[in-house]
Amino acid sequence: MEFTKRGAARMRTIAAGADKRILLWKKNLPHILAYGILGVATLPIILMYLWLLLSSFAKQMKYGFIPVHISLENWSFLWSNVQQAGTTYPSIWLAAWNSLLFSGSLTMLEVIIGVMAGYALSRLDFPGRKGLMKMTLLLHAFPSVALLIAVFYILNFLGLFDSIWGVVLVKTALQIPMTAWIIKGFFDDVQWDVEWAGMIDGCSRFKVWYSIVIPLIKPGIAAVSIFSFLSGWSEFLLLYSFILSDANVTLATYLQKLISDPNQINYGLLSAVSLFYMIPVLVLFIVSQKSLMQVSAGGGKRV
Incomplete structure (x- = not known):
């Protein structure tokens, strides 16, 4: 039992x-x-x-x-210039410096102009504001390839053809609409009471904007900065179209040079340079992933 x-x-x-x-x-x-x-x-x-x-x-x-x-033969480009089919390519470090210069300058200009434009769209009531906001996304969606001829004439007239700074200005102009729209959403999430309190305490409009409002939208600025840098780092079309000299070569156009002759492609070298091209992006992602995870989409409450 x-x-x-x-x-x-x-x-x-x-x-x-x-x-x-x-x-x-x-x-x-x-x-x-x-x-x-x-x-x-x-x-x-x-x-x-x-x-x-x-x-x-x-x-x-x-x-x-x-x-x-x-x-490590494929990585020899780190300490010597690449020679392929009788052609000597520029130093990879020159290309890396030019890519960093292009991406960094683009990020600084885009963030500064985008933050000011986003604040104006969010807080100021000026003639044509609503129409400008409606056109913002359309301007960003306009394909840059359709503007190549017009941009060529403008850069040539300004003496900025075959200049990194000329391409920086073009890329910034194309990116600003979307950046301003995103930043506007973050400004919309900041209550008016915060600014009124600062101005009642005697602060000027600029001091309130710089000292009180800007710190509140740091996650948005960080996200826009990261995306701007990545956009500049991966840019190819504008650099390939308006940069001709080896002195202004970037990593994107450097890779294009390695595959310009299909009969002479060294795939081991191409793989190594591609990995070298990816390293800064991976480092940036590892460093900034916490900031990106804290970002929530901007509101866009006020139209």
């Missing part, structure tokens, strides 16, 4: 454990499905970057994906 009771208790314990496992499985099933779908979708991208990494350290890829003869 006692044996029967123990067996029944054991069976109930086993059944309870099975029920818990079933409930836990049902609870985690949506997460398992979500991660499974994401894993399948990102697997080709992961394999692509893995191939890029392996190819950059291999002299040859057997069957297209098995590295053979691991060496």
Whole structure:
């Protein structure tokens, strides 16, 4: 009799454990499905970057994906200029400096102008304000490739053709509409009472804007700065169209030079330079991911 009771208790314990496992499985099933779908979708991208990494350290890829003869030969561009098919390419460090100069200048101009324009759109009531806001997204959506000829004549007239600063001005002008729109949303989320309190205490409008309002929208400014830098770092079309001399080459146009002759492409070298091109972006993402995660979409309450 006692044996029967123990067996029944054991069976109930086993059944309870099975029920818990079933409930836990049902609870985690949506997460398992979500991660499974994401894993399948990102697997080709992961394999692509893995191939890029392996190819950059291999002299040859057997069957297209098995590295053979691991060496640092493909990374020799870090300490010497690349020579390919009788052509000597400029230093990779010059290209990296020009890319950093272009991206940094673009970010500074875009943030400064965008913050001032966003505040004006959010707080000031001036003639044509609503029409300007309606045209903002349309201006940003206008394809830059359709403006190449017009931009060429303007830069040539101003003496800025084949100049990084000329392309910085063009890229800034194309990016400002969207930047101002995004920053406006963050200004809209700041209550008027905050500014009124500052002005009642004797602060000028500019001091209230600079000392009180700007610190409240730092997450928005950080996000816009990051996106502006990434946009400048990855820019190719404008730089390829309006930069001709090797002295102003950037990493994007440097990569184009390496693949300009399809019969002379060194894929190991191309992979190594591509990884070098990605390093600043990866570092920036690692440093700034906490700031990006804190950003919520701007409101746009006031039209």
